Amino acid sequence: MQAPPADAVFAMAQASVLDVLATLEVGMRGLSSAEAAARLAQYGPNAVRGHKANAAKVLLRQCGSPVLILLAATACVSFLLGDATNSIVIGVILVASIGLGFGNEYRAERAAEALHSLVKHRVVVLRDGRTQDVDVVDLVPGDIVQLGLGSVVPADLRLLEVDGLLCDESILTGESMPAQKATEPVTGPTALADLACCAFMGTIVQAGNCTGVAVATGGQAEFGRIALGLGERQPQTEFQLGLKRFSYLLLQVAAVLTTLIFAANLLLHRPLIEALLFSLAIAVGITPQLLPAVVSTCLAAGTRQLALRGVLVKRLVCIEDLGDMDVLVTDKTGTLTEGRISFMEAIPAAEGCDAAALTVLGLLATEADYNHGVPTGVGQNALDAALWESPAGAVPAVAGYRRIGLLPFDHHRRMTSVLVQDATGTRLLITKGAPEDVMGRCAAPTAEVLRVLDAQFDAGSRVVAVASRECPGQETVTALDEHGLVLAGFLVFLDSPKSSARDSLAQLASLGVAVKVATGDNARVAAKVCHDLGLPAGKVLAGVDIDAMDDADLGMAVRDAVVFARVSPEQKARVVRLLRTNGRAVGFLGDGVNDALALHSADVGISVDSATDVAKDAADIVLTDKDLAVLAQGIVVGRQIFANTIKYVLMGTSSNFGNMFSAAAASVALSFLPMLPGQILLNNLLYDTGQLAIPGDKVDAEQLQAPSHWNIATIRHFMLLFGPISSLFDFATFAMMIFVFTAAPGEFRTGWFIESIATQSLIIFAIRTRRVPFFRSRPSRGLVLATLGVVAAGIYLPLSPLGAILGFSPLPMPFFLALLAMTVLYLVLVETAKKRFFALPATPSRVPVVRGRAHHIHRRAARFSIPAKSVGGGGARH
Numbered sequence: 001m002q003a004p005p006a007d008a009v010f011a012m013a014q015a016s017v018l019d020v021l022a023t024l025e026v027g028m029r030g031l032s033s034a035e036a037a038a039r040l041a042q043y044g045p046n047a048v049r050g051h052k053a054n055a056a057k058v059l060l061r062q063c064g065s066p067v068l069i070l071l072a073a074t075a076c077v078s079f080l081l082g083d084a085t086n087s088i089v090i091g092v093i094l095v096a097s098i099g100l101g102f103g104n105e106y107r108a109e110r111a112a113e114a115l116h117s118l119v120k121h122r123v124v125v126l127r128d129g130r131t132q133d134v135d136v137v138d139l140v141p142g143d144i145v146q147l148g149l150g151s152v153v154p155a156d157l158r159l160l161e162v163d164g165l166l167c168d169e170s171i172l173t174g175e176s177m178p179a180q181k182a183t184e185p186v187t188g189p190t191a192l193a194d195l196a197c198c199a200f201m202g203t204i205v206q207a208g209n210c211t212g213v214a215v216a217t218g219g220q221a222e223f224g225r226i227a228l229g230l231g232e233r234q235p236q237t238e239f240q241l242g243l244k245r246f247s248y249l250l251l252q253v254a255a256v257l258t259t260l261i262f263a264a265n266l267l268l269h270r271p272l273i274e275a276l277l278f279s280l281a282i283a284v285g286i287t288p289q290l291l292p293a294v295v296s297t298c299l300a301a302g303t304r305q306l307a308l309r310g311v312l313v314k315r316l317v318c319i320e321d322l323g324d325m326d327v328l329v330t331d332k333t334g335t336l337t338e339g340r341i342s343f344m345e346a347i348p349a350a351e352g353c354d355a356a357a358l359t360v361l362g363l364l365a366t367e368a369d370y371n372h373g374v375p376t377g378v379g380q381n382a383l384d385a386a387l388w389e390s391p392a393g394a395v396p397a398v399a400g401y402r403r404i405g406l407l408p409f410d411h412h413r414r415m416t417s418v419l420v421q422d423a424t425g426t427r428l429l430i431t432k433g434a435p436e437d438v439m440g441r442c443a444a445p446t447a448e449v450l451r452v453l454d455a456q457f458d459a460g461s462r463v464v465a466v467a468s469r470e471c472p473g474q475e476t477v478t479a480l481d482e483h484g485l486v487l488a489g490f491l492v493f494l495d496s497p498k499s500s501a502r503d504s505l506a507q508l509a510s511l512g513v514a515v516k517v518a519t520g521d522n523a524r525v526a527a528k529v530c531h532d533l534g535l536p537a538g539k540v541l542a543g544v545d546i547d548a549m550d551d552a553d554l555g556m557a558v559r560d561a562v563v564f565a566r567v568s569p570e571q572k573a574r575v576v577r578l579l580r581t582n583g584r585a586v587g588f589l590g591d592g593v594n595d596a597l598a599l600h601s602a603d604v605g606i607s608v609d610s611a612t613d614v615a616k617d618a619a620d621i622v623l624t625d626k627d628l629a630v631l632a633q634g635i636v637v638g639r640q641i642f643a644n645t646i647k648y649v650l651m652g653t654s655s656n657f658g659n660m661f662s663a664a665a666a667s668v669a670l671s672f673l674p675m676l677p678g679q680i681l682l683n684n685l686l687y688d689t690g691q692l693a694i695p696g697d698k699v700d701a702e703q704l705q706a707p708s709h710w711n712i713a714t715i716r717h718f719m720l721l722f723g724p725i726s727s728l729f730d731f732a733t734f735a736m737m738i739f740v741f742t743a744a745p746g747e748f749r750t751g752w753f754i755e756s757i758a759t760q761s762l763i764i765f766a767i768r769t770r771r772v773p774f775f776r777s778r779p780s781r782g783l784v785l786a787t788l789g790v791v792a793a794g795i796y797l798p799l800s801p802l803g804a805i806l807g808f809s810p811l812p813m814p815f816f817l818a819l820l821a822m823t824v825l826y827l828v829l830v831e832t833a834k835k836r837f838f839a840l841p842a843t844p845s846r847v848p849v850v851r852g853r854a855h856h857i858h859r860r861a862a863r864f865s866i867p868a869k870s871v872g873g874g875g876a877r878h
Contacts, residue, residue, distance in 0.1 A: 008141075008156070008215045008216045008220065009156040009158070009195065009198050009200070009215055009216055009221075009222065010190070010195070012158040012198070012215045013158065013185060013186050013190065013195045013197050013198050014185050014186055014187065014190075015158075015185055016185055017158075017160055017183060020158045020213060020215070021160075021213065024141060024142040024213060024215065025142065026142040026143075026144065026213060028126075028144070029126065029128070029129040030125065030126030030127045030128065030129065030143065030144045031127055031140070031142050031143060031144075032127065032128055033127055033128055035142075036127055036138075036140055036142075036143065039140035039141060039142060040138060040140050043140055043141060043217065043218070044218060045137045045138065045218065045866050046136060046137050046138065046139040046140070046154065046155055046217040046218045046864060047137045047218055047864050047865055047866040047868075048218060048219060048223075048224045048227040048228055048861050048864045048865075049227070049861050049862060049864060049865035049866075050865065050866055050867070050868035052867045052868050053106060053109035053110045054109075055106055058102055058106045058109060059098075059102050059106075062098045062101045062102045063098055072091070072094060074273060074276050074277050074280060075087045075090040075091055075094075075277065077273060078090075078273045078277060085805065089678035089682075089805065089806060089807075090277070090281075090677055090678045090681060093678060093681040093682050093685055094681065096685055100685070100688065100689060100692075101688075107297075107300070109296065120135055121135070121136040121152075121154075121617055121863040121864075122134065122135060122136065122613065122617070123135075123136045123139060123145060123151075123154045124145065124146045124147075125139065125143045125144060125145050125146070126143075126144040126145075126146070126211075127143070131146065136154045136863060136864060137864060137865070137866050139154050139155050139214055139217055140214065140217060141155075141214050141215060141216065141217055142213065142214060143155075143213070143214045144160070144211060144212070144213050144214075145157060145211070145212055145213070145214060146209070146210075146211050147199070147205050147209060147210050147211075147212070148205060148209040148593070148614065149205055149206075149207065149208070149209065149569065149593050149594070149596065149597075149614070150204065150205060150569070150593050150594075150595075150596020150597055150599075150600075150614040150615070150618060151204070151205045151596070151614060151617075152202065152203075152204055152600070152617070152618070152860070152863065153167070153199045153200060153201055153202065153203045153204070153205065154201065154214075154864075155201050155214040155215075155216060155217045155221055156198060156199075156200055156201050156214070156215050156216040156217075156220075156221040156222060156223075157198060157199040157200075157210075157212030157213060157214055157215065158197065158198055158212055158213050158215050159181055159182070159183050159197050159198060159199060159210055159211075159212045160183065160210075160211045160212055160213060161183065161210060161211040162181050162182060162183055162208065162209075162210045163208050163209050163210065164207055164208030164209075165180070165181040165199075165205065165207065165208040165209065165210045166178040166179065166180055166181070166205075166206045166207040166208060167179050167181060167199055167200075167203045167204065167205060167206060168203060168204040168206045168573075168597070168600075169193065169200060169203045171202055171203060171223070171857060171860060172192065172193075172200055172202065172203060172222060172223060172226070173192065173193045175193060178206045178207070178570075179193065179196070180196065181196055181197070181198075181199060181208075181210065182196050182197055183197055184196075184197060185197055192222060198212075198215075199212055200221070200222050200223060201216075201217075201221035201222065201223040201224060201864075202221075202223030202227075202857070202860045202861070203223075204596075204597060204600055206569070206570060206573075206597060207569075207570070218864070223857075223860075223861075224864070226857060227857055227858070227860075227861040227864075245712050246649055246712065246715060249712060249715070249716065250286055250652065250653075250657075253286060253657070254282075254283040254286040255283075257282060257283070257286065257660065257661065257664050258279045258280065258282055258283040259279075260664065261275075261278065261279045261282055261664045261667055261668075262275055262276060262279040264667070264668045265278065265279070265667060265668075268668070270673075274673070277677040278667060278673055278676075278677050278680075280677070281677035281678075281680040281681055282660050282663055282664060282680065284680070284681060284684060285659070285660045285663075285680050285681075285683070285684045286652075286657060286660045295645055297692065297695045298641040298644055298645055298694075298695040299319055299320075299641060301641075301695045301696060302319045302637050302638065302640070302641045303319065305637050306319070306633075306634055306637050309630060309633045309634065309637070310623060310624035310625055310630050311621060311622075311623055311624075311630060311631075311633070311634040311637075312621065312622045312623075312624075313620070313621050314619075314620055314621070314622075314862070315620065315862055318604065318620045318621055319637065319638050319641060320638060320641070320642070321585065321587075321603055321604045321620070321638075322587070322604055322621060322634050322635055322637075322638040323635060323637070323638020323639040323640075323641060323642055323707065324585040324603075324638070324707045324709075325513060325585045325586070325587040325603070325604055325635060325638075325707070326512055326513055326514065326584055326585050326706070326707050327513065327514050327516065327579055327584045327585065327586045327587065328508065328513050328514070328515050328516070328586075328587045328588075328589060328631070329516045329517075329518050329564075329572070329575065329576055329579070329586060329587070329588045329589070329598070329602070330515065330516070330517060330518070330588070330589040330590070330628070331517070331518060331519055331589065331590050331591070331592070331595060332517050332519040332521060332526055332529060333382065333495060333519075333521075334591065334608075334626045335498075335501070335589060335626055335628060336497060336498060336501050336505075336517065336529050336530070336533060336535075337495040337496060337497055337498055337501075337529060338495060338496050338497075338498050339382075339495065339498075339626065340495070340496075341382045341383060341385075341386040341462070341493050341494070341495045342386055342390075342493065342494050342495075343386045343387050343389075343390035343392070343491065343492075343493055344461065344492045344493060344494050345491075345492045346358040346359045346362070346392075346489060346490070346491055346492070347452060347456075347489050347490045347491075347492060348488065348489040349445070349449050349452070349487050349488065349489040349490065350486055350487060350488050350489065353488050353489060355489075356392070356397075357488075358466060358488050358489040358491070359387075359392040359397070359491070360392075360397050360398060361430050361432075361466050361468060361488050362387055362432055362464070362466050362491045363387060363388065363392070363393055363397055363398050364398055364401055364403070364418060364420050364428075364430050365416055365417070365418050365430040365431065365432035365466060366380065366384040366387065366388070366416065366418075366432075367380065367381075367384065367406060367408055367409070367416060368380055368384065368388060369403075370398045370401070370403065371402055371403055375388060381409070383462070383464060383491075383493055386493055387491065400422060400423035401420050401421070401422055401423075402420065402421050403418055403419070403420050404419045404420065404421055404427065404474075404475065404476075404477075405418065405419035405474075405475070405476045405477040406418050406419075406477070407477045407478060407479065407481075407482075409433065411520070411568040411569055411570075411594055412568060413433070413437065413479060413482070414433050414434040414437045414520070414566070415431050415432060415433025415434065415437055415438055415482070416431070416432050416433060417429060417430065417431045417432075417477050417479075417481070417482055418430050418477065419471060419474060419475075419476070419477040426470060426472075427470065427471045427472060427473070427474055428468050428469070428470060428471065429468060429469055429470075429471045429474070429477060429481055429482075429485070430466065430467075430468045431466070431467050431468070431482055431485055432464055432465070432466045432467075432491075433464065433465065434464075434465070434520075434522075434566065435453055435463055435464070435465040435490065435522075436522075436566070438465035438466070438467050438485070438487070439465060439467075439487060441467065441482050441483050441484070441485045442467050442485045442486060442487045443486070443487075445487060449487065452490070453490060454524075456490065456492055457522050457524040457525055457528075458524060458528065459528070460494075460497075460525055460528035460529055460532065461492045461493065461494055461525065462492070462493040462494070462495060462521060462522075462525060463490050463491070463492055463493070463522070463525075464490065464491045464493070465487065465489075465490055465491075466487075466488045466489060466490070466491060467485035467486060467487045467488055468485060468486060468488055469484055469485050469486055497529050497532045497533050498533075500627065500629060501533050501628060502533045502534050503629070504627065504628035504629040504631075504632060505533055505534065505535050505628065506534070507628075507629065507632045508628060508631075508632050508635075510705060511632060511635055511636070511639075511704060511705060511706070512705055512706035512707065513632075513635065515535060515562075515628075516558075516561065516562050516563070516564065516579075517529075517530060517535075517562065517563045517564065518564040518567050518572045518575060518588075518598070519563070519564070519565055519566075519567070520565075520566060520567065520568075520594070521565060521566070522565060522566065523540045523542055523563060523565035523566065525565075526540075526563045526565050527540060527563055530562065530563060535562070536562065537562050537563050538560060538561065538562040538563075539557070539560045539561040539562065539563075540561065540562070540563040540564075540565060541557060541558070541561045541563070541564050541565070542564075542565050542566050542567075543564075543565070543566040543567045543568060543571050544566070545557075546564070546567065546571045546574065546575065547571070551578060554574070554575075554578055555578045555581060555582060558575055558578050558579050558582075559579075559582060568594075569594040569595070569596070569597045569598065570597060572588075572590075572594075572595065572597065572598035573597035573598045573600070573601040575598075576588050576598045576601040576602050577601050580601075580602075580603060585603050585604070585707065586602050586603050586604070587602055587603065587604040587605075587606055587631075588601070588602035588604070588605055588606065589606040589607070589626075589628075589631065590606075590607060590611075590615060591607055591608050591610065591611030591612065591615050591626060592611070592612055592615060593612050593614050593615065595607075595615050595618075596614045596615055596617075596618045599615060599618035599619050600618050604620055604621060605618055605619040605620045605621070606619055606620070606621045606622075606623065606631065607619035607621075607622055607623070608622065608623045608624070608625065608626040609622055609623065609624050609625075610626070617863075620859075621634065636704055639699070639703070639704045639707065639708065640699045640704070641695075642708050643699045643703045643704070643708065644694050644695055644697055644699065645694075646708070647694050647697065647764065647767060647768050648691055648694050649715060650715070650718055650722075650767045651691060651760075651763065651764055651767060653715055653716075653718055653719035653722070653723065654718065654719065654722035654723060654725075654726060654763060654767060654830075655722070655723075655726040655759055655760040655763045657719055657723045657726070658722070658723040658724065658725065658726025658727040658730065659683075659726060659727075659730060659756045659759075659760055661723060661727050662674075662726070662727045662730035662731065662734075663675055663680065665727070665731075666730075666734060670734075670748075672745040672748075673745075673749075674734070674748065674749065674752060675749050675752060675753060675756075676749060676806075676807045678806060678807065679749060679753055679806060679807060679808075682753075682797070682806065683753060683756055683757060683760075683794075686757060686761075686790050686793055686794055687757070687760055687761060687790065689786075689790060690761050690764075690786045690787050690789070690790035691764075692786070693780070693782045693783040693785075693786035693787070694764070694768075694783065696780050696782045696783070697768060697779055697780045697782075697783045698777075698778065698779060698780050700769050700770065700771060700777050702770070703770075717837075718837065721833060721837055722763075722830065722833065722837075725826075725829055725830060725833060726759060726760075726763075726826075729755070729759060729822060729825075729826045730752065730755070730756070732822060733751060733752055733755045733822065734748075734752065736751075736815075736818060736822075737751045737752065740818075741811075741812065741814075741815060744809065746807060746808065746809030747809045747810075747811060749807060749808065749809075750798045750803075750808040750809050750810075750811055751811055751815055751819075753794065753798060753808070754794055754795055754798060754811075754819060755819055755822065755823075757790065757791060757793075757794030757795075758791050758794065758795075758819065758823050759823055759826050759827075761787050761790050761791050761794075762787065762791065762823065762827060763826075763827070763830055764779075764783070764787055765779060765787070765827075766827055766830045766831050766834055767830075767834070768783075770834070770838050772831070773831070795816075798810075798811070
């Protein structure tokens with residue numbers, strides 16, 4: 001087959017269905033497997049993203065710092081000028097430092113690659129004359145695709161058959177209203193939004209179903225072009241932007257400090273190369289080189305922790321979104337209730353209709369095929385399954401009835417209707433559904449009927465109304481036939497509140513997550529369940545209330561509402577979207593086809609392993625159990641990652657910055673360099689090595705009580721308070737070395753190197769918690785061992801055979817006793833300052849985050865990903 005043109009979708013939209021199939025060389029039986037394989041080789045995968053770890057890119061990021069490049073170049077010049085020893089020491093330490101960062105970041109990228117490769121997005125296609133489930137990236141032009149409610153359109157399709165199809169195309173057009181689809185070709189020049197006979201890659205089926213033929217895949221599709229135009233790199237999240245702002249802050253400090261040091265050393269008539277090496281080594285010491293590796297390690301460790309807790313994340317950045325979540329919208333069944341629905345009783349409401357007869361009518365008004373024997377509950381909705389699995393459904397109660405027509409349940413009518421014929425030839429229309437909607441098709445109910453219904457709702461029972469009328473001679477059933485019915489009665493079901501849900505809701509509340517319930521059930525039933533579980537129902541919004549409001553009014557109402565009752569899939573998605581525009585980070589938990597739209601709309605879509613394929617496909621996170629406790633654990637892990645990253649950041653803005661500032665001041669005040677460039681780099685390497693244990697550290701409970709966000713002002717204040725404290729003890733060490741020990745340059749450098757390593761590393765135990773270290777907050781064993789190991793290495797190296805090569809000299813024993821006293825005094829002063837710092841009112845750090853169109857395009861594009869380092873145009877190779 002010839003490659004489709006770049007504007008294939010516009011050309012195919014103007015052709016008839018038969019002409020489209022002829023152009024694509026495919027029949028209504030679909031492609032053969034052999035032809036599909038040939039086209040996959042010809043056009044390439046249906047992909048716009050690659051997720052293979054790229055060692056070269058990771059290494060380039062590690063080596064890409066201008067400071068590192070300049071330092072390496074200067075060391076080479078120094079080597080050529082004869083200072084071989086110092087240059088080699090600098091080179092070895094630089095290589096070790098780059099290798100440390102590369103190893104950790106690349107390992108984290110490999111973990112992300114493995115995670116992404118586990119996730120497969122499937123699509124139903126017609127091949128070899130039968131429907132098959134294939135990976136979405138294996139879709140090719142000419143494939144005939146079948147889609148239903150909540151599906152993401154996998155390629156640009158020319159529609160062949162539609163049934164009430166509406167598509168949410170906002171990701172392409174920005175239009176919030178769904179687009180209605182048909183099969184008739186368009187005529188004349190037409191905009192993308194007006195191609196009613198096409199469905200576009202990346203859009204979502206909001207209602208109905210369809211069959212279409214793929215005309216453009218990968219980068220040739222409209223969505224693919226946009227996604228590739230944005231680049232394959234994911235947009236930076238709030239977390240990553242915070243890291244970037246922090247890095248810029250330190251780079252600005254480093255640039256100013258380095259320039260001043262270099263100028264001062266030149267004014268003191270020190271050698272140019274020596275001054276440049278020293279200045280650049282100071283810049284390296286301040287720059288947070290290992291920050292990307294620490295973050296990547298945190299995320300990879302978080303993925304493993306979540307997997308152990310039964311939480312599968314599809315992308316690493318989902319962990320950040322999970323920790324950032326402060327609103328959870330969830331369905332009721334199986335989350336707040338046991339999810340095991342039982343049929344309790346039938347309550348007749350019509351004369352001459354007893355409970356048994358009412359139950360038979362209810363069984364007949366299901367979508368199960370009882371024309372060929374008594375069905376089971378397998379494959380049916382929960383209420384119908386409970387009815388068939390009850391004692392009333394265990395006997396052939398429907399024997400003698402034949403179903404002639406069926407109008408399935410939908411979320412707008414909220415009812416199912418069947419046309420049946422009994423053994424005498426009488427034909428009945430039976431309607432079963434939400435009481436409010438069914439009774440609206442009947443004569444006005446009596447006060448006694450309403451009292452009975454209200455009593456069941458107030459008891460928390462799920463109630464279905466059944467009504468019927470005779471339809472002599474009728475052959476089909478449509479929505480227009482649902483009128484003039486006689487209410488037969490109510491079927492009562494029970495889904496008990498889940499015993500563990502109360503504790504789970506309390507745990508979520510303690511994490512600062514507001515729980516809201518979106519359900520298709522009656523408002524009073526949902527409110528009763530919430531009350532029984534200790535969740536204040538507050539304001540309740542029904543589906544009819546939601547439809548009556550514009551976005552501005554509804555945006556205000558959803559803030560206070562807790563229960564959204566009798567809501568359709570579109571209404572759930574609208575509620576989620578408006579909560580997000582209020583600046584909230586919204587998660588949605590659902591497991592049904594009707595939840596797919598809301599899962600796509602949420603910042604974090606959450607489903608369960610037992611969910612429908614459409615729901616799991618739409619979710620970012622999949623739980624092994626539909627349990628809020630499991631979700632709460634996932635939120636905790638997400639917040640632990642942020643908390644542990646902040647520990648590394650605060651380390652870099654306290655002792656690390658203070659030590660480098662001290663070195664700058666000492667280089668001007670002393671007649672010699674306070675520390676050689678190689679020694680500064682060795683100090684930095686040892687310090688960074690110890691910090692790699694931070695991702696596994698414990699986090700205090702109070703740090704998990706609400707989502708944490710970057711506050712550069714607070715970090716700056718922290719630096720300006722704790723940096724000078726570190727410098728104060730450095731200056732005390734300088735005075736001790738000069739006036740007490742009358743130290744020569746080598747001894748001075750050795751003494752400050754050891755003091756610097758000790759204070760710079762041990763401060764983590766104070767900074768990692770707002771509590772009293774060790775007594776009220778214990779660090780992880782790994783952090784303790786790593787930190788003490790670094791301090792031990794810092795003391796041993798100057799005394800080892802390598803000491804002379806590194807420029808160190810032996811020190812007298814009294815120095816170590818003084819060092820111990822000074823270190824203890826330093827940690828006490830830091831602890832005192834910490835108490836004062838955290839007692840001050842915090843600057844508000846929360847800025848409402850509204851994730852833009854690019855974020856959602858990247859998120860949607862992640863499903864069209866292959867294990868490759870990069871993706872070209874895709875779907876268009878000649």
